[in-house]
Every structure is written in structure tokens, then in C-alpha cells.
Amino acid sequence: MRIRVLFVAAALTCTIALPKQGTALPVQEAEDDPIRVLVSRLTLDNYKTTLKGLTQFGDRRQGTQRNRDAVDWIEEQLKAVGCTNTERITYDFDPAPPTARTGRGGRGGPPVEPDLTTATGGLVGRNGDGPGGSSIYGYRARTGVNRDLDAQPDERIRELNREEPVNGERTDVYCTKVGTTRPNEMYIIGAHMDGHGVNEAVNDDGSGTALVMELARIFSAPDVETDVSIRFALWNNEETGTNGAEAYVVQRRELQGIENPAGSGQYPEPTWLAMIQHDMMLWDHGAPRADGTVSRNQRPEADVNIEFQSDSEFAEASMKLAFVFKAAADAYNTDYPATVGPHMTNTDSRQFMNFIPAISLRENERGAQTGGGWNPTWHTPLDVWTTFTDDDFRLGLNAAQTTLSAVSGLTGARLSGR
Secondary structure (H helix, E strand, O other): OOOOEEEEOOOOEEEEOOOOOOOOOOOOOHHHOHHHHHHHOOOHHHHHHHHHHHHHHOOOOOOOHHHHHHHHHHHHHHHHOOOOOOEEEEEEEOOOOOOOOOHHHOOOOOOOOOOOOOOOOOEEOOOOOOHHHOOOOOOEEOOOOOOOHHHOOOHHHHHHOOOOOOOEEEEEEEEEEOOOOEEEEEEEEEEEOOOOOOOOOHHHHHHHHHHHHHHHHHHOOOOEEOOEEEEEEEEOOOOOOOHHHHHHHHHHHHHOOOOOOOOOOOOOOOEEEEEEEEOOOOOOOOOOOOOOOOOOOOOOOOOEEEEOEOOOOOHHHHHHHHHHHHHHHHHHOOOOOEEEEOEOOOOHHHHOOOOOOEEEEEOOOOOOOHHHOOOOOOOOOOOOHHHOOHHHHHHHHHHHHHHHHHHHHHHOOEEOOO
8 A cells, every 4th residue: 555645835735645543554465565575674783784884983073074074974875775876965054153151061061971870960840840850741851962072981982072173164965766757756854964972973863864874775776666756865064053954955945846957857856745854763761760860771662753843834734744654653663653743843854844844753752851851862972882772773773664664655665576
């Protein structure tokens, strides 16, 4: 069965055919179902190998050589798996010098030494402090960005991250699976490749970057065809305010659907149908306890969070798209379910949400949970390979299954010769 979506850009409307509420998404037998075959090509080992490769560049902080080297490496990997038509967006990032900061996020502050089994930096309430930092949202841990090299106990990782960023030219990299019958339309699958915090940026956002690269590998296989084009985009400068995604929108939005050269059947910027972002995919260990500690293990209720933004221009269409993704997860995910929420914040898909339907996939609700300190690895020295277990990596793999199966249905993916 194909999940079909019709986006009518001129009317700014979106009609999505969904299964009736309370019914399961029909699934063909494995041997007759191209989506199930494609999902089977996603493996934990491949996902981990791609993610591990990203760790060689430390936190990949924008404006550094390690960031530029990572962009080059990502492009090489995309070409190696068959997504050979890689391109780059180039833009300048020239912010004013930062003001002096102190405390957890500042260079001059005390070392940040978060620990999974000790207090996560103090508890804070919201809408009024309760006993021990509790509130109507439960216990909430402090969050911030580590800038202190000495807070990273691993000497090798400290040295990887020693160089400070400088203003100047930045690049995003992307490649495209060209559709066979509707090459003039496309879905954008994205993640940000930069990070910070004096770490290896495994979760934020190596986990999303590896996911997009794995999907590029599978869709680029010579026996895979799609009706609609798919673009695999790795944004830069997300951590400074989604500047890389913004540059893409500014430079490419007016080029949509233009055949170039005329009559060639080639569309350098196919018309955008939707944008799907992936940002922090591994950690769903639950809320901080009363003493500030966080569980070492995934919670039994762990899930893939699919979020749309309720106040965007395309809120209704984005919501419908999110439920298409949930239906796909219900049918094809192997370990973790998916849920839908209305608060897509602080990630690259927000740059697209007022032009096309846009959703993001995450490990947690971004505002209420990640923003409430549920993840002690967020922008801290703990975001390193050794922090995570296969249960964590498997959550990222299931997010990949969600997007792969949903986009396969939306684009009419099929296997040649079947």
C-alpha cells in the first residue's frame, strides 16, 4: 500500500489520505512489500558505523577545521554510497563578538562535570519552584552549553575540540535521489551536522546526521526507484541559530520547479513538498529524579517523537504529515513506537514551516522534556560514544525506520525487477 500525499502549492493546501482512526496501516507480506524490504536494509551495525565515523571530528563546531573536515567527509560518504550528485550551499557567518558569559555556559565559569548518576547541575522549577525544584512539569534539571575544555575528562576529545571558531564562509552539503516520473517535486530529509559542548556530538546531532546518510545509502541503491525526488541535506550552523538551513531557504526557495536548461527535464531545485528534520535521536531515559539523577537506561515508555509546529502557516498540513509518519512507524518500526506532538522548536525545520509542511523527529519532546533537562548529554561533555548503549542507538535506528517507511510510501518507492 502506498501512503499518498497531494500538496497543492498554489492553493497552499494539503490533503493527506490517512487510515481511519483506530485501524492499523495495511501491510503487504514481506516478499511483496518494497517498503519492508527497504526497512530491512537498515541495520544497527551500519547506523553505528556511520555515526562512529562522525566522532573522529569531535563536536564539529562551526567555524573550525574539524567542522570543514566533517563536511568533506560527509560528502565523500554520500558519493561512496551512490548519491553522487552532491552540491553545497555556501554562505557567510559573521556574527558580532559574543558578550562575556559566566557560569555553566561561559568560558570563565567553573568546569561542567555532569554525571548520569549524580546531580545534573541543580534542579529548577517552572511556573514557580516547588519542593526540591519540582513543578507542574515534574523535576527539571538546569541546561546550558559547556565551553570549558577542562570539563571534558578525555584528553583525546579535549584535543579534538581545542580550536575555537572564527567568522567566515560556511557550507551545507546535500545530494538528491531524482524521481523517475515527478523529478520536479521533492521531499527534503535533513539533519544538522554541527555540534558543540567539547564532546563528540554523538547525539546532537551525529545521530540525525547518520540517519540521513543511511537513508541516502538505501534510496541510492541501483535497484531503488521513486516517483518523486528526495533531497538529503546536512545543515551547518544549527547551533548558532539554524543559519545553514536559513541560507538554503533564502538561496533556493525562488528556484523551485524551474527546469534548467529549459526542456532538459532537469530541475536543480524541485518544488518542495515537505521538510523532515532529525535532531537528537538517541536518549529517552525519562525525567530527572528528585535528587537530580537520571536513569542510565532507556525508559520502558521510550518512543520516537514526531513534532509539528501548531502556530506555523502549514500547521494542519504538517499535523497530517506527522500522522502519516506515525502510521508508518506503527507498521514498520521494530522496537520503539512513535508519538505526535505540536511543539517543533529550536531546529532547522522551523526555517521551512511557513513555506511548506514541516516536521521534526526527536528522542523527546523538545520543549517540555529536552528543554526541561531530561538529557544530561545535551551540549555537555557527556555527548560521547561511550555514554550510549545499543538500546540508545536502536532508538535512532527506529527513527530511521519511521522516516524510511513513510517517505518510501510518499514517493512511490519500488524495487526494479519486482
